[in-house]
Amino acid sequence: MSSPVGMPKPICLIQNQQGRLSTCPEALEVLQCIRQPVVVVAIVGLYRTGKSYLMNCLAGKRTGFPLGSTVQANTKGIWMWCVPYPNRNDQTLVLLDTEGLGDVEKGNTQNDAWIFALAVLLSSTLVYNSMGTIDQDAMDKLHYVTELTERIKAKASPGDSAGGGLEDSTEYLRFFPSFVWTLRDFTLQLELDGRPITEDEYLENGLKLKKGDTPDVRLFNLPRKCIRFFFPTRKCFIFDRPTSRKNLHRLEQMEESELEPDFVEQANRFCNYIYRTSKEKTVPGGHVVTGHLLAKLVETYVETISSGKVPCLESAVLALAEMENAAAVEEAVACYGKLMEQRLSLPTESVPELLGVHAGCEKEALQVFMARAFKDDERRFQLKFMKTMDDRKEEYCRKNEQESTKRCQALLATLCVELEEKVRSGVYSRPNGHQQFVDDLKDVEERYHQEPKKGVMAEEALKQFLEGKEVVGKTILQSDTALSEKEKQMEEVRTQAEAARREQEVLRQRDAEREQKMRDRERSFEENMQQLKVKMEQDREQLLKEQKKMMDSRLAEQEALLNEGFQKEAQQMREEIQLLKEENAKVQEPSWLEKALNAMWKVTTLVFEGIAKSLESFLNRSESSGRSLPRPQQAPALPSSPAVAYCS
Incomplete structure (x- = not known):
């Protein structure tokens, strides 16, 4: 199913048992069946707060x-x-929807931190739900945010079992969700220093840091720093109580008209904001996550946590890329096969x-591969796609020859029925019978040439047919009493010359077909290079866009810290x-693209003959047409690459 419209109610995604x-x-x-991009909204917060x-x-x-x-927490684990x-x-x-944090019946609150971390890892929008106001008590209850760097690793570092800390917060920006704080049963006036303020201003005021370096100040500042450094996109919503306390237990049964109008309006604003601003779930580099990929992320993270390790985003993404790129090859090859059968x-x-x-089917299949593949840095999977396409092309060529051979043999068998009957009845076993045999055989050949749609094996099939008649022809020739020995010798020479001419043809x-296939291989290589260049440019654009967003958030945070007088923290931002x-400078260098072309150059020259010449020709034409590409370095004989194992 492309969209799970038939999912009537939530089901448990991650269980929390004992x-x-x-x-x-x-x-x-359910997730694996969703091939569409997914927008993941997760909600976390203390139990019994109306999440x-x-x-x-x-x-x-x-x-x-x-x-x-009741006072008991209802949701256990994470429901979807x-x-x-x-x-x-x-x-x-x-x-x-996550289980309530801080449930006193749990006894062990270790899993609360993991539930919070999983909500961050899986979502594109994270909603933190709490009661009352943003005060120190609310911040103390949000201590899970201060543990994120202990629960999540951004980069794979051998020997490390935990994340990097606030000093590496930029890495977390690449995949952390946007942050929405919802305040329930809010009763205060939104005013500051005698002037009205917005909900967002109220949140930012609550996130202001204290000056000083005492333990109490550090404890005060830590959750605020974490929210500011990890979640640059922030939003706040306040909610009145939905109904009187005595009616809260039947909230599900109440019609919208029975609820407080202000609460209904606030809930509508909240939903509209989430619908309008929430983005597709992506992994670093901008690759969009489908439901199928989200299922794999869930499995990976939960298995890692269950094994006692810290989930690492980089490792998870690389594992995801390996799986997704293999699937991209399969999908593209299947697309090619379907198109070939149709056309x-x-x-x-x-x-x-x-x-x-x-060529047309391969081009469309390559587009399918490029659209799905990501982080194929060594071009192993693109090479596999190219090799598979070349093999499938050869299979179709062999099948084409077989079909042509069958059709030509059937046609020749039909055309020579009369000639075969004359041979059996001895019509040619008389003086001048050989000339009649030659004329009849020529007539079969002419009628054969006139028949359309014989295919690529027409000449080969005719050659084999005529070779099969040479013994019969020689026998008739030698028994023809009307011919002298010299005439018979001359006829044999003519027959041999004709056979040699057919062989040469x-x-x-065959030589022409080999040349055509080589040119097609060069075309295929050029098409792969062109689409790779387009994809790399798109990846570069996406990466620059991602880094600009990070840069803008860091510049804004640096300015805020300077305005608040926090020079040390501003220096960290700087x-x-x-x-x-x-x-950014590295990504914008020509060598960024050159690395991808070098990888492609190395692996393809190991597999396809003539590719070196093709690439040189391709680059020369690109330069002459103004589409200059960086020239790859000459590939070594056997580069150390996983592609070598595949090629061999």
Whole structure:
């Protein structure tokens, strides 16, 4: 199913039983069937704060996620509800409702931190739900955010079991979700220093740091720094109480008209904001996550946590890329096969005709591969695609020859029925019978040439047919009493010369076909290089866009810190900004693209003959037409690459 419109209610995605997290196969199956990009909205917060009600609102339902009406926490683990995205037909909205944090019945609160970390890892929008106001008590209850660097690694570092800390916060910006703080049962006036303020201004005021370096100040500042450094995109919503306390237990049964109008309006504003601003879930580099990929991320993270290790985003993405690139090859090859079956009618009249159909189908299949593949840095999977396409082309060429041979043999068998009957009845066993045999054989050959749609093996089949008649012809020739010995010798010489001419014609045709296939291989290589260049440029653009967003957030945070008088923290921002500038400069260098072309150059020259000449010709034409590409360095004989193992 492309969109899970038939999912009537939420199901458990991640179970939390006896302090152990595990995935639910049924929920993973639902996700694996979703081939659309997903927007993942997760909600976290203390138990009994009304998280589930907001998620039901986002699902457009009054009931779904259980609200509960007692002091006991209702949701355990993480529950999932996949619904069509409002006004986005090409996306699916995945809602994740997490168990309440701080449940006194748990005894062991270790899993609270993991639930919070998983919500951050899986979502594109994270909603933190709390009661009352943003004060120190609220910040103390949000201590899970201060543990994120201990629960999540951004980069794979051998020997490290935990994340980097606030000093590496830039790396987390690449994949952390946008942050929305919802304040329930809010009763204060939104005023500051006697002037009205917005909800967002109220949040930013609550995130201001204290000056000083005492333990109490550091403890005060830490959660605020984490929110500011990790979540540059922030939003706040306040909610009045939805109804009187005595009616809260039947909130699911109440009609919208029975609720407080202000609460209804606030809930609508919240939902509209989430619908309008939430982005597709992506991994670093900008690759969009589908439901299928989200299922793999869930499995990877939960298995890592269950094994006692810290989830590493870089490792998870690389594992995801390996799986997704293999699937991209399969999907592209399947697309090619389907298109060839639709467009190709065998046998073709010529090899170029078949190669033309192949080229069009391969180009579309390559687009399918490029659209799905990501982080194929060594071009192993693109090489596998190219090799598979070349093999499939040869299979179609062989099948084309077989179909042509069968058709030609059947045609010749039909055309020579009369000639065979004359041979059997001895019509040619008389004076001048050999000339009649030659004339009749020539007539068969002429009628054969007049028949259309014989295919690429027409000359080869005719050659073999005529070779099969040479023994009969010699016998008739030697028994023809009307011919002298000299005439018989001259006829044998003529027959041999004709056979040699036919052999040369077949060889010439074979040479021409080999040349046509080589040119097609060069065309295929050029097409792969062109589409790779386009994809690399798109990747570069996406990376620069990602880094600009990070740069803008860091510059804004640096300015805020300077205005608040925090020079040390502003200096940290300045250093991170400098690193981002250096990364930008590297990405914009021509060598960034050259590395990809070098990888492609090395692996293809190991497999395809003539590619070196093709690439040189391709680069020369690119330069002459003004489409200058960086020239790859000469490839070594056997580069150390995983592609070598594949090629061998």
